[in-house]
Amino acid sequence: MIIKLERVKLQTRKTEEAIDITAQVDEVVQKSGVKNGLVNVVTMHTSSGLLVTEGIPCLEEDILTHLARLFPEDADYHHRRYLDYDGRLGFNADAHLKSVIGGISCTFPIENGKIVRGSRQTIYFMEYDGPLERTYLIQVLGE
Amino acid sequence: MIDFHTHPVLIRELLEKYPNYERVARQVFKIGNNFQPLETFFLQMDVAGIEKAVLLPIDCRRARKDAVSSNEQVAELCRRSPRFIGFASVDPLRKGAARELERAVKDLGLKGLKLDPALQDFRPNNRKVFPVYEAAAALGIPLLVHAGMSWAPETPLERGHPLHLEEPIRAFPKLAFVLAHFAWPWVGEATALALKYPNVYLDTSGLYYDSPKEFFQFVFSRQIPATVIERSLRTKILFGSNYPRVEIKNMVHALRSLPLTAGCLNLILRENAERLLGLATGN
Numbered sequence: 501m502i503i504k505l506e507r508v509k510l511q512t513r514k515t516e517e518a519i520d521i522t523a524q525v526d527e528v529v530q531k532s533g534v535k536n537g538l539v540n541v542v543t544m545h546t547s548s549g550l551l552v553t554e555g556i557p558c559l560e561e562d563i564l565t566h567l568a569r570l571f572p573e574d575a576d577y578h579h580r581r582y583l584d585y586d587g588r589l590g591f592n593a594d595a596h597l598k599s600v601i602g603g604i605s606c607t608f609p610i611e612n613g614k615i616v617r618g619s620r621q622t623i624y625f626m627e628y629d630g631p632l633e634r635t636y637l638i639q640v641l642g643e
Numbered sequence: 644m645i646d647f648h649t650h651p652v653l654i655r656e657l658l659e660k661y662p663n664y665e666r667v668a669r670q671v672f673k674i675g676n677n678f679q680p681l682e683t684f685f686l687q688m689d690v691a692g693i694e695k696a697v698l699l700p701i702d703c704r705r706a707r708k709d710a711v712s713s714n715e716q717v718a719e720l721c722r723r724s725p726r727f728i729g730f731a732s733v734d735p736l737r738k739g740a741a742r743e744l745e746r747a748v749k750d751l752g753l754k755g756l757k758l759d760p761a762l763q764d765f766r767p768n769n770r771k772v773f774p775v776y777e778a779a780a781a782l783g784i785p786l787l788v789h790a791g792m793s794w795a796p797e798t799p800l801e802r803g804h805p806l807h808l809e810e811p812i813r814a815f816p817k818l819a820f821v822l823a824h825f826a827w828p829w830v831g832e833a834t835a836l837a838l839k840y841p842n843v844y845l846d847t848s849g850l851y852y853d854s855p856k857e858f859f860q861f862v863f864s865r866q867i868p869a870t871v872i873e874r875s876l877r878t879k880i881l882f883g884s885n886y887p888r889v890e891i892k893n894m895v896h897a898l899r900s901l902p903l904t905a906g907c908l909n910l911i912l913r914e915n916a917e918r919l920l921g922l923a924t925g926n
Contacts, residue, residue, distance in 0.1 A: 511682060515690055515892065580854045586675035587794055588888040591854040631686035633655075633679050 504532045506638040512548075512630035516568075518560040519625045521636070526615055528638045535613050537642015542605035544636060547595035547629035549602040555622030563602070567628075571597040595629035602626055610642055645728075645916040646688070646696040646891055648787070648823060648848040648883025651712050651720055655680045661716065663709045671707045671762070673796050676887055684886075685726065691884075691891035695726050697916075699757040699787065702732040706764035718751040728920060730755040730787060733775060736765050741778035748782050754920055759789035760807070761798035768810040776811050780818035785844075785919045790826035790833060792851060794888065805833045812840050819919055821881060824849040830866040837879050838871075844919065845876070847898055847911070848883035855889060855897035869901045877907045881915050 506528045510519065521541070529539050543550045553559055577593035606623060609616045625636055651657065652668045655678045668674055688696055698720055700712035710732070717729040731747035733740040735758065747753045756779045760767045767788065779786050790805045805826040812820050820843050826833035827849040837843045850858050863869045872880055884894040899908065917923040 511680070511686075513686055574854075574856065577854075580857070581852065582794075583675075587673035588676070589850060589852070589854075591893065631683060631690060633677075633683055 502532060502534050502537070502640070502642060504528075504534070504640045506640075508636050508638060510625055510634045510636065512625075512627040512632055512634055514627065515630055516564050517627045517630065518563065519627065520555055520622055521625050522555070522623045525623055525638055529610055529615055529640055530613060532640040534610055534640050534642035537610045537640065538607055539610055539615060540605060540607045540637075540639045540641070541623060542637050542639075543599075543625065543634065545632075545634055546599055546604075547592055548604075548634055548636075549599045549626035549628065550605050550636065551602050551624050551626055552606050552617075552621050553624065554620040555624075560624070563626075567598040567602060568594070570601065592629045598626070598628045610640070644691075644693050644895075644912040645882065645920075645922075646691075646693045646884050646886065647821070647881040647916050648846050649696045649698055649886040649891075650888070651684075651698045651700075651717065653678050653887050654684065654720070657712075657716055657720075667707075667709045667711055671703065671709060671795065672701075672711045673794060674888060679887075681720075681723065685724070687886065687891050688726065691895045693891055693895070695728055696886075696891075697728045697730060697755070697787070697883075697920075699730050700732040701757060701759045701762055702734045703759070703762045703764070705734050705737060706762065711762065714747045714751055714753060718747075718753060721752065728755075729753045730757045732757045732759075732763075734763060734765075735772040735775040736769075741774045744775060744778050745782065748784060753784075755784045756786045757788075758786060759793070761789060761793040761800075761802040762795050764802075766802070767807045773811065773814065776815045776818055780815050783921075785819040785821055787821040787823060787846070789824070790822040791824040791829060791849065792827060803829075805829050805836055809836065812836065812843055816840075816842050818842060819844060821846055821919070823883065824885070825862065827851055827862065830862055834867050834871060834876070837876055844879045844881055844915070846881045846883035847894065848885035848889075850885065850889050850894070855893040856900050859897040859901060863901050869903060872901075872911075873903050873907050877910050878915055880911045881919070882912045 579593035731753035
């Protein structure tokens with residue numbers, strides 16, 4: 501059994517953006533030496549997300565637009581208060597809720613050393629509260 | 644646009660170089676966010692439309708063992724980017740503070756003085772502090788002084804009352820006193836000082852409850868009307884975010900949500916700071 505964990509840093513550049521990380525995940529899988537198993541990708545931040553969809557700009561825009569419609573920046577959130585452990589106020593509840601709804605991880609099978617995924621399936625790191633340097637994890641498990 | 648109030652307390656490049664940097668951020672300044680590369684600072688400025696940011700150190704070595712960013716760290720960051728405008732901080736109760744300020748301005752190229760009576764543990768109307776005001780006035784640099792409530796632990800609320808500054812404001816009419824955070828909760832008193840004294844300015848970096856937009860809309864309608872800014876104080880208000888306690892973009896959006904004219908916003912976001920810092924065209 502091989503278990504490999506890669507921590508990947510990513511500098512986001514906008515308040516919100518969908519960043520295609522498929523090639524990065526493919527590369528980690530190929531270098532892992534795992535022929536058959538699973539790859540799990542997960543973000544380490546509660547105001548960002550990880551999701552899979554068709555890799556085209558119109559969908560990237562639609563996802564961000566409609567998540568913003570579900571969780572408007574100006575809605576009434578209880579999170580808008582002083583957070584003692586952070587030394588600052590929380591006013592990014594919209595980003596947290598987008599992360600909850602959009603998800604924070606994805607899993608794909610590995611067969612013959614390659615990810616098995618549909619030709620249109622693209623893995624996105626979703627920034628909902630940038631720009632920030634973020635970290636996501638790629639864990640490969642198998643034989 | 645210029646952000647007149649930022650703290651370089653979460654910069655990864657400094658964390659790697661200075662052993663006490665993390666302790667100061669977590670325990671003295673008290674902030675829990677992740678350290679970020681300098682690039683994030685610039686990107687935060689970019690998404691907010693900010694071209695230059697004032698970096699503020701706080702020399703609280705006597706009161707808290709370490710400085711919350713030192714003059715040397717600020718100068719180092721300014722050497723890395725022309726987008727930064729560095730201020731100096733000295734402990735006004737330390738012997739030789741006035742000379743230290745002079746050196747920071749002349750040798751390190753710092754452009755203003757930052758004091759925090761709460762975190763630095765001094766009374767701003769203590770006569771022993773006056774040589775530092777005098778030195779700042781002689782150097783022709785502005786003083787940005789913490790006013791109002793401080794989030795830093797173990798800082799008495801009373802120390803931030805803006806009326807403690809009235810005596811030095813009167814004694815040093817040539818020194819520009821910028822009262823930070825609109826001195827919340829004493830917004831009325833701070834506004835009175837700015838209305839009464841030509842050498843008093845206010846920065847917008849206050850955020851103590853709700854979201855930036857909600858806070859601004861309450862303070863600038865229920866505590867003082869936005870018309871006071873528009874009609875009487877338009878040349879005396881400076882945009883400040885208090886980043887990284889607040890993201891700069893949120894404070895810019897909050898300011899822009901107020902019923903202020905484009906001309907007034909331009910003064911707050913750019914021209915007043917340029918004038919105080921000597922950056923205006925022709926200088």
